Amino acid sequence: MAKMRTRLIGVLILLTASLTTRGAPSAAASPTAEGVAAAPPGSLWFDEQAATAFTVDHGRFTDGLGREVVLRGYNVSGETKLEENGGLPFASVADAEKSATALRALGGGNSARFLLSWAHAEPVRGQVDRAYLAAATAQMRAFIKAGIRVHPDFHQDLYSRYLFNEGSWYTGDGAPKWVVEAGGYPRESCGICLFWGQNITQNEAVKRATYDFWHNRGGVQDAFLATAQATMAYFAEHLDAAEFAAVAGFDPYNEPHAGTYDSGQTSRMWERDVLWPFYTRFRARMDAAGWQGKPAFVEPNLFWNSNLSFQKQEGGLLDAGAIGPRYVFNTHFYDQKAISGVFMWGKAKDGQYAGDFGTVRDRAAGAGTAAVVSEFGHPLTGTVSDKAPTVGKAMYQALDSRLPGAGWWSKPERSGPVLSGTQWQWDIYHGRHHELMNGNPGKVLTAADAWNDEDLSAVRLDDSGTAVLRQDGRLLDRIYPSATAGQTVAFTYEDRSRDGSTTLTWNPVPKSLPRVSELVGSGQYALLLWKSNASASPTELHLPASFDPARTTVVSDLGKAHGLPSYDRGTPIAAAPEPGGTGSRRLLLTAPNATVLHHALITNGAAAPSAELLQAAREELAAWSEGRG
Structure with a gap:
């Protein structure tokens, strides 16, 4: 439906068949050929396997690691x-x-x-x-x-x-x-x-x-x-x-x-x-x-x-x-x-x-x-x-x-799946x-x-x-769960995008979570709830350019961090480049327990949160999350 919309349309049509010899084909290998191309810049140990497949499994997109994918x-x-x-x-x-x-x-x-x-x-x-x-x-x-x-x-x-x-x-x-x-x-x-x-x-x-x-x-x-x-x-x-x-x-x-x-x-x-x-x-x-x-x-x-x-x-x-x-x-x-x-x-x-x-x-x-x-x-x-x-x-x-x-914070489990979109x-x-x-x-x-x-x-x-x-x-460069090791239960992102000079805030942190609200302040934030699948591969979320890893805060049952470390295998909360060498980044969350509902708050609101604030916000989120399983 692209565009000036009432524009719904209908038909493409492409046509027929036999290949003419106009133009020389490129000499790339067949997809069935042995060997896999070198991993692109920014790739980590699990990326190559993740990229081997993209399919539909039980109503969700999945990659080669079986992670739930959002496009x-x-x-x-x-x-x-x-x-x-x-x-x-x-x-x-x-x-x-x-x-x-x-x-x-x-x-x-x-x-x-x-x-x-x-x-x-x-x-x-x-x-x-x-x-x-x-x-x-x-x-x-x-x-x-x-x-x-x-x-x-x-x-x-x-x-x-x-x-x-x-x-x-x-x-x-x-x-x-x-x-x-x-x-x-x-x-x-x-x-x-x-x-x-x-x-x-x-x-x-x-x-x-x-x-x-x-x-x-x-x-x-x-x-x-x-x-x-x-x-x-x-x-x-x-x-x-x-x-x-x-x-x-x-x-x-x-x-x-x-x-x-x-x-x-x-x-x-x-x-x-x-x-x-x-x-x-x-x-x-x-x-x-x-x-x-x-x-x-x-x-x-x-x-x-x-x-x-x-x-x-x-x-x-x-x-x-x-x-x-x-x-x-x-x-x-x-x-x-x-x-x-x-x-x-x-x-x-x-x-x-x-x-x-x-x-x-x-x-x-x-x-x-x-x-x-x-x-x-x-x-x-x-x-x-x-x-x-x-x-x-x-x-x-x-x-x-x-x-x-x-209404998101009161019944997040009703969120439904995160939709893919272009x-x-x-x-x-x-x-x-x-x-x-x-x-x-x-x-x-x-x-x-x-x-x-x-x-x-x-x-x-x-x-x-x-x-x-x-x-x-x-608005455009957003946090979203690009690959979830398990099943996404709920997700929200408050982008704080602007309409002229007006900041649009449609999902404020509720007053019942005062320390979380203090941590987020006027910044952007995302919150993901997911059930992990005991995979060694991490859950990934795209990090917008507005989330400098050095000033990004994550509060989760997996831990808490202000200033994200570079990814190392087994690190529960870390940042890494996204594959492709474009300079884009991702947050990696490694959760070992398949039976637990995990949560992670990601925000750029606090410039230098104290250890006490981080711990208090973590405790508030944990108490809030307990009734969501």
């Missing part, structure tokens, strides 16, 4: 939807490396949804462009080397840019030109459309083309699946074993929608009878391409969780049954009310999206799998951009816990584009995202070419 990051990037760099996220591998380093070090991300273009992967029917795949592989590798897991996405919006003409108000991306030429579609027109996403349900050309894809008119869906298989096989062949292990899975189709329903068909019936069979076909293509151990990140009808009642449609893959571990429940969320400028007055508040994201948790649990919110965000300029700081905070809060901050979007070319909209030399787009008047990128390059954030770093 946090960004979509990389909407540049793929443009033509200026040939459907690639970046103009060069060097730019990809710059972006990946910034995503890790500034944005705090450990994952990226990596966009691909079907139109560029298969410009001629039946011929996959190996030069395009080689370039995409090299750029993807830059993120993997930075310690970032990726899941590719053959992206589509409004089916295809080739449905639109030079004078159009809007544009699309996805299907190649030859698909549209064969369709014989009417001239596109959205009528009175305030948002580009309205084309999904109002533009007859988009509706018919989308319908044809789902009904495989002219074998177009077959062609897409063949190209998807060829693409996945290329990645499996040209990434080495360690690199391929960092590929989390594949998103088959961005924001699916029927286009037009058949007579008597409901959205739920369409998911059951049309969308799910497509996913099973895609899953078979994954297996044939050597992706048997990786899940498909499948999306339901994009309107299933809209928070506008007139737009909402029944769905959420309700009839798919227990789909894990070969599938992940993958959804998007944008606050349509806030984006409309009409249906939500004022700013987002504490717990604003607890119900919406709780529904995501419930649907994933019902499907027996893990969930990821692979797109979320809010416009950063325009008439509703004043809501962005609070909408962003409320969305991250809802990813962390299904509880509002006001924000839309991470585009270092923000405001520096040179995109001929629909090929029109008289309509060169340079500003913002250069896409249908959207502006959602969290990053840009300054005049020196350095990546800088466009949103509050306190």
Whole structure:
């Protein structure tokens, strides 16, 4: 759902099959080859084994050590939807490396949804462009080397840019030109459309083309699946074993929608009878391409969780049954009310999206799998951009816990799992584009995202070419439990991000814990409750740049520390670099007892807490935690 939202969308489409000989493939080892690449900078003794696997186990993501994994990051990037760099996220591998380093070090991300273009992967029917795949592989590798897991996405919006003409108000991306030429579609027109996403349900050309894809008119869906298989096989062949292990899975189709329903068909019936069979076909293509151990990140009808009642449609893959571990429940969320400028007055508040994201948790649990919110965000300029700081905070809060901050401390065990998510979007070319909209030399787009008047990128390059954030770093660079040795019971993070000059504090430490409150003060803090699994490997939490290890305080049943020591095997509380050499850091908590509920408070609030304060806060937390088992 990327972006200027009503924007829910539906179809990507990528196409067909046989590999042409354009471009030389890179000469990397097969993922089945013997030997594993050298561990990346910052790696510790357990990191190599942790990186060997990524899968779904009992409704949660797990790594090669069986630890519960949370993915946090960004979509990389909407540049793929443009033509200026040939459907690639970046103009060069060097730019990809710059972006990946910034995503890790500034944005705090450990994952990226990596966009691909079907139109560029298969410009001629039946011929996959190996030069395009080689370039995409090299750029993807830059993120993997930075310690970032990726899941590719053959992206589509409004089916295809080739449905639109030079004078159009809007544009699309996805299907190649030859698909549209064969369709014989009417001239596109959205009528009175305030948002580009309205084309999904109002533009007859988009509706018919989308319908044809789902009904495989002219074998177009077959062609897409063949190209998807060829693409996945290329990645499996040209990434080495360690690199391929960092590929989390594949998103088959961005924001699916029927286009037009058949007579008597409901959205739920369409998911059951049309969308799910497509996913099973895609899953078979994954297996044939050597992706048997990786899940498909499948999306339901994009309107299933809209928070506008007139737009909402029944769905959420309700009839798919227990789909894990070969599938992940993958959804998007944008606050349509806030984006409309009409249906939500004022700013987002504490717990604003607890119900919406709780529904995501419930649907994933019902499907027996893990969930990821692979797109979320809010416009950063325009008439509703004043809501962005609070909408962003409320969305991250809802990813962390299904509880509002006001009630978290009283019943934290009701938090539910910490959700994975990738924000839309991470585009270092923000405001520096040179995109001929629909090929029109008289309509060169340079500003913002250069896409249908959207502006959602969290990053840009300054005049020196350095990546800088466009949103509050306190909001984006967050503590989260990236790998839990056991099971997460509850988690919260008070980021103290700003709305203008106002500090947003939605989860203050309760007055019943005065020494903990004194320790935290006006600083940021996180609190994790988890049951360990007696593993020798530690629980990991990402440490934002605002948490200098020398001034970070941890109070836990494992001990207490102000100023974190460097990690040494067996050290219960320590800090270490995150793999990838980007300068980002992690907190490592080693808990030996599998039968105990552990807790850890992490804060940067006190500059020099006394030993007495640390001990008093530890005793308060221990007493509070006793009733949580």
